[in-house]
Amino acid sequence: MKVPAGRGRETLAVALAVLAFVVLLGFAMYRLVQLERDNYASSGEGIIWALSQAQYEIQRLLLATTPGSFATADEIALRYDVLISRLNLLQEGPLAQRIAEAGRGNVAARAMADLLELEPLISSSGDQVERFSLRLARTMHQYLQPLGSIANELMIQNRVVDGQRRNSYNANIVQVIFSVIGIMATGAFLILRLMSSLGKSAAAEAQLRREKNFLNLLLVSSGEGIAAFDARLTCTHWNEGMSKLFGVRAEQSLGRSIAELDPTVSGQNLDDVLKGSPSYLAPELRGDGTYLERVLHPIRLNDEVTGGILIVRDVTERYDAQRERQLREVYRDFVTMVSHQFRTPLAVIDSTMHRMVRRGSKMDEAELVERAKTIRVSVSSLTRLIDATLTAERVDAGIFDLAMRPVDLEELIRSVCARYTELTPERRFQLDIRLGTALVCDALLIDQALSNLVGNAVKYSPEPAPVEIVAVDDGLAVTITVTDHGVGIPQPQQERVFDRFFRASTSTSIPGTGVGLYTARQIALLHGGDITLSSLEGQGSTFTLRLPHKIVPEMVRDAV
Amino acid sequence: MKRRVFLAASIATAALSIYNLRAGESEGVILEVTGNIEQTLRFTLPQLQALGVTKLATSTAWTEGTRQFEGVLARSVMAAAGPVKSDYVRAQALNDYEADIPLTDFADYDVILAWSMDGQMLSRRDKGPLWIVYPRDSLPHLREERFEHRWVWQLNRLFVP
Numbered sequence: 001m002k003v004p005a006g007r008g009r010e011t012l013a014v015a016l017a018v019l020a021f022v023v024l025l026g027f028a029m030y031r032l033v034q035l036e037r038d039n040y041a042s043s044g045e046g047i048i049w050a051l052s053q054a055q056y057e058i059q060r061l062l063l064a065t066t067p068g069s070f071a072t073a074d075e076i077a078l079r080y081d082v083l084i085s086r087l088n089l090l091q092e093g094p095l096a097q098r099i100a101e102a103g104r105g106n107v108a109a110r111a112m113a114d115l116l117e118l119e120p121l122i123s124s125s126g127d128q129v130e131r132f133s134l135r136l137a138r139t140m141h142q143y144l145q146p147l148g149s150i151a152n153e154l155m156i157q158n159r160v161v162d163g164q165r166r167n168s169y170n171a172n173i174v175q176v177i178f179s180v181i182g183i184m185a186t187g188a189f190l191i192l193r194l195m196s197s198l199g200k201s202a203a204a205e206a207q208l209r210r211e212k213n214f215l216n217l218l219l220v221s222s223g224e225g226i227a228a229f230d231a232r233l234t235c236t237h238w239n240e241g242m243s244k245l246f247g248v249r250a251e252q253s254l255g256r257s258i259a260e261l262d263p264t265v266s267g268q269n270l271d272d273v274l275k276g277s278p279s280y281l282a283p284e285l286r287g288d289g290t291y292l293e294r295v296l297h298p299i300r301l302n303d304e305v306t307g308g309i310l311i312v313r314d315v316t317e318r319y320d321a322q323r324e325r326q327l328r329e330v331y332r333d334f335v336t337m338v339s340h341q342f343r344t345p346l347a348v349i350d351s352t353m354h355r356m357v358r359r360g361s362k363m364d365e366a367e368l369v370e371r372a373k374t375i376r377v378s379v380s381s382l383t384r385l386i387d388a389t390l391t392a393e394r395v396d397a398g399i400f401d402l403a404m405r406p407v408d409l410e411e412l413i414r415s416v417c418a419r420y421t422e423l424t425p426e427r428r429f430q431l432d433i434r435l436g437t438a439l440v441c442d443a444l445l446i447d448q449a450l451s452n453l454v455g456n457a458v459k460y461s462p463e464p465a466p467v468e469i470v471a472v473d474d475g476l477a478v479t480i481t482v483t484d485h486g487v488g489i490p491q492p493q494q495e496r497v498f499d500r501f502f503r504a505s506t507s508t509s510i511p512g513t514g515v516g517l518y519t520a521r522q523i524a525l526l527h528g529g530d531i532t533l534s535s536l537e538g539q540g541s542t543f544t545l546r547l548p549h550k551i552v553p554e555m556v557r558d559a560v
Numbered sequence: 561m562k563r564r565v566f567l568a569a570s571i572a573t574a575a576l577s578i579y580n581l582r583a584g585e586s587e588g589v590i591l592e593v594t595g596n597i598e599q600t601l602r603f604t605l606p607q608l609q610a611l612g613v614t615k616l617a618t619s620t621a622w623t624e625g626t627r628q629f630e631g632v633l634a635r636s637v638m639a640a641a642g643p644v645k646s647d648y649v650r651a652q653a654l655n656d657y658e659a660d661i662p663l664t665d666f667a668d669y670d671v672i673l674a675w676s677m678d679g680q681m682l683s684r685r686d687k688g689p690l691w692i693v694y695p696r697d698s699l700p701h702l703r704e705e706r707f708e709h710r711w712v713w714q715l716n717r718l719f720v721p
Contacts, residue, residue: 053655082655084685085714093622 014193021186028179031172047098048158050089051151054108057083058140058147065122065129065136073126080115080122087112102157104150111143225312228299229258233270236307245292245312258310265294265310273298273308283315290316342385344422345378352378381419384447406438407446409478413471416450420458427458428466435473439547441527446547449520453482453531453543456516460507461486461540477529477548485540494533506537520545590689591673595650595720597641605675605689611636614672618697621708622687623677629693631674634666637718646721651692653714654684661692661710669702670695673715687713 061079064071071079089095090108099105118136125131219226225242229235235258238250246253246261253261259270269279273296281294293315299307352371356363363371410433417429457467461484468483487506489497496502498521521531528548535541591608594600609632616629638644644663652658665671673690675682682688691713696702 057655078654078684081684082714085655085687088686089622093620093624095622 014190017186017189017193021183021190024179024182024186028176028183031176031179035169035172035176047095047154048151050086050095051147051154054083054086054090054111055144055147055151057086058111058144062133062137062140065133067130067133069129071127071129076122076127076129080119084112084115087115098154099150102150102153104146104153107143107146107150111140111147114139114143223314225310227253227258227261227310227312228307229310230307231274231305233258233274235261242312245314262294262310262312264292265296269296270308272296274305276300276305283319290314291319342382345381345385348378349375384444403442403444404440405443406440407443408438409433409446409471409480410435412443412447413450413469413480416447416454417469419451420454424458424463426463428464430466430468432468432470435471435478436475437473439473439478439549441547442523445523445526449523449531449545450480450482452516452520453480453545456543457482457484457486457541460484475549477546480545480547481542482545483540483542488537488539488541489533489535490537494535497533498531517543590675591637591716591718593637593641593718593720595718596645597720598643601641603637608632608637608673608675611640614670616670616672616674616693616695618693618695620693620696620711622711622713626697627677628679629672629674629691630676630679631672631690631693634671634673634692637673638663638666641718641720644720648721650719650721651710651712651715652717652719653712654716655714657712657714659709659712661712665694665710669699684714690715 057079061076061083063069064076064079087108090099091112096105096108099108118132118139121132122136219237219239221240223241225245226237226239227235227242228237235253235256238248238253238261242253243249248261259265259267264281264284269281272279276298278295278297281296283291283293285291291314293313295311295313297309297311298305299309352374356368356371359367413431413433417431420427421429454467454469461467465485469480470483471478471480473479489504489506493502493504497504498517502518517531524531524545524547529546532544532546533541534544588604589602590605591603592600593603611632614631614633616631617626618629619626638649647664648660648662650658650660672693674693675688675690677687677691682691692711692715694702694707694711696707
C-alpha cells in the first residue's frame with residue numbers, strides 16, 4: 001500500500017495528464033477545423049483567368065473585325081456577345097469585389113459602356129467591318145493595358161496572400177504535429193498508468209484470494225471453536241471446532257440464536273459486544289470435566305458494529321497443568337512452613353534437654369518442673385501444628401468434622417499473637433479485646449483462620465509497623481478485625497483474594513501459597529460467618545472476621 | 561502549338577454550327593450532343609423543356625445570394641442520347657471553354673442545364689444559353705473547389721468521347 005501523500009501525487013499526475021490530453025486534443029481539432037475552413041474560401045474562377053479571358057476576347061473581336069478578315073456577321077455577333085459576357089462577369093459577384101478591392105472597379109464598366117455605345121453601328125454594318133473597325137479598335141485598345149495591369153497587381157496580391165496562407169498553414173500544421181506528439185505522450189502515460197494499475201489490482205486481488213483461502217483454512221483447521229453472529233445475534237458461521245466442542249453441526253446451528261447455542265454466554269456479554277467492547281469469559285468447568293475459555297469480539301464495518309465473533313478454546317489441559325503447578329507450589333510452601341514452624345519448638349525442646357543433661361543432679365525439683373513445663377509447651381505447640389496441618393488438609397480435601405465447644409476467644413487471640421511474637425520478636429501487636437461470653441465454635445479451625453489473617457498481616461506489612469487486632473461482641477456475633485499498614489491490595493483484585501490460589505499483584509515478591517485466605521474464609525463460612533476486606537493499595541488492609549453466636553443453618557454457605 | 565491547334569479546332573466547330581444555322585435545319589438550336597453516340601442530337605429550348613423542367617434554388621460562386629434556376633436535368637439529356645460507352649462527357653462553351661464532367665455527377669446529383677436565372681432567360685451575353693448548375697446548397701460537399709470548373713456557362717455542346 002502506498003502512503004497517502006504518494007497516492008495524492010499520483011492522482012494529481014493522472015488528472016493533469018487527462019487534462020493535458022483533452023486540451024491538446026481540443027487544440028489540435030480546433031486547428032484542423034481552421035485549416036479546413038481556410039481551404040474552403042474560393043471564387044468561381046480565378047480572377048487572373050477572368051481578366052486574361054476578357055483581354056483575349058477583346059483581341060478576338062478586334063481580330064474578327066480587322067478589314068480583310070473573313071468573319072461573318074454571325075461570327076462577329078458571337079464574339080461581341082462573348083466579350084460582353086466576359087465584361088459582365090468582371091462586374092458581378094466575388095470577382096467584382098476583388099477588382100474593387102484593388103481600386104480599379106470601373107475599368108470593366110467603362111469598357112462595357114463604350115462597347116454598348118458601338119452596338120447599333122456594329123449590328124447595322126453586318127460583315128462590312130471597315131465601317132467601324134478603326135473606331136472599335138481605338139476604343140477597345142485602351143482597355144487592354146489596364147486589364148493587364150489589374151491582373152498583374154492581383155497576381156502579386158494573390159501570391160502574397162497564398163504565401164501568407166501557406167505560412168499560417170505550415171504553422172498550424174506544426175502546432176497540430178506538436179499537439180499530436182503531446183497527445184501521444186499523455187496517451188502513452190495514461191495507458192501505462194492504466195496497465196500498471198490493472199496489474200496492481202490483479203495482484204491485489206490474487207493476494208486477497210490467497211488470504212481468504214488461508215483464512216478459510218485457518219477457520220476450518222483451527223482447534224478453536226469459532227462462530228460469528230450478526231446484529232440480531234443469529235449465528236452466521238460455525239466452524240468444525242465448534243461442532244466438535246458442542247456436538248452441534250454447522251447446518252443445525254446456522255440461523256439460530258447464539259445465546260441458545262452456547263448458554264454460557266450471557267445476554268449481558270452479547271449486549272457489550274454489540275456496543276463494541278470485547279469480553280473475556282474465564283475458563284468454566286463443564287459436565288464432562290473440560291474447561292472452556294471464551295472470547296467475544298465485535299465485528300465492525302465502517303465504524304458500525306455489524307455483529308460479533310465468539311471464540312471458544314478448550315483450555316482443560318492448560319488449566320490442569322496450571323492447577324497442578326499451583327498445587328505443587330502449595331505443597332512445597334507448606335512443607336517449608338511446616339518444617340520452619342516445627343523447628344522452633346524442637347529447638348526449644350532440644351536446648352532444654354541439653355541443659356538438663358548438663359546440669360544433671362545439680363538441678364533442683366523446681367527447676368526440673370520449670371524445664372519440663374517448657375518442654376510440654378513446645379510439645380503442645382507441636383501437637384497444635386500437626387492439628388493445623390491436618391486441618392488445612394481437611395479443608396482442602398473438603399472433609400469436615402466440626403468440634404463445636406465454648407471457646408475463650410480472647411485467650412485464643414492472645415495465643416496466636418504470642419506465637420507470632422515468638423517468630424518475629426520485633427513485631428508489635430495492638431490488641432483491643434472487648435468480649436463477653438465464650439463463643440461456641442471449633443477452636444482449632446478458628447485458631448487456624450485467625451492465624452492465617454494475622455500471619456498475612458505480619459507477612460505483608462513492614463517489620464516495625466504494628467498489627468492492630470480489635471475484637472468486639474455485639475451479642476449477636478463476634479467481630480474480629482485484623483489491620484495492617486502494609487502493601488494493600490489493588491481495588492480490582494479485592495473480590496478475588498478469597499479465591500483459591502489467588503495472589504494479589506502486590507504480593508508477588510513475598511512467598512506464599514494463595515490458600516491461606518481461602519481456608520480462613522471457608523472456616524468462617526462453615527461457622528455461618530464470613531470474612532470481608534477493605535484495603536487501599538500502599539496503605540494497608542483490614543480483614544473483618546464475623547462469627548455469629550447462633551448458627552442459622554441457612555446462613556451456613558456451601559463451602560467448596 | 562497545342563493552343564493554336566485547339567484554336568483552329570474550335571473555329572472549325574464554330575463554323576460547323578454556323579453552317580447548321582445557315583442550313584436552316586436547326587433554327588433556334590441551343591445545345592448539341594455529339595461524339596461517340598448513335599446519332600448527334602440538337603436541342604431547341606422547347607425540345608429541352610419537353611424533357612422535363614426542373615427548378616433549383618442555390619447560391620453560386622459567381623453570383624451573390626440564392627438564385628432561382630430553371631432547366632433540364634443533365635441525366636435526362638444524356639438518357640435521350642442513348643447508351644454511352646465513356647464515363648465522362650466534355651462540356652464545351654461558346655467562349656471555347658471546355659471541361660470534362662464524370663457522368664456519375666449527373667447520376668448522383670440533380671445537376672441541371674439551366675436556361676433561366678431568377679425568371680430571366682440566360683442570354684449569351686450573360687452565361688447563356690445554358691449553364692450547368694449543381695445543387696451545391698443542399699449538398700455541402702459540392703461546394704468544394706474541384707467541382708467549380710464543372711459549372712460550365714455559355715454551354716452549347718456536350719461531346720461524348
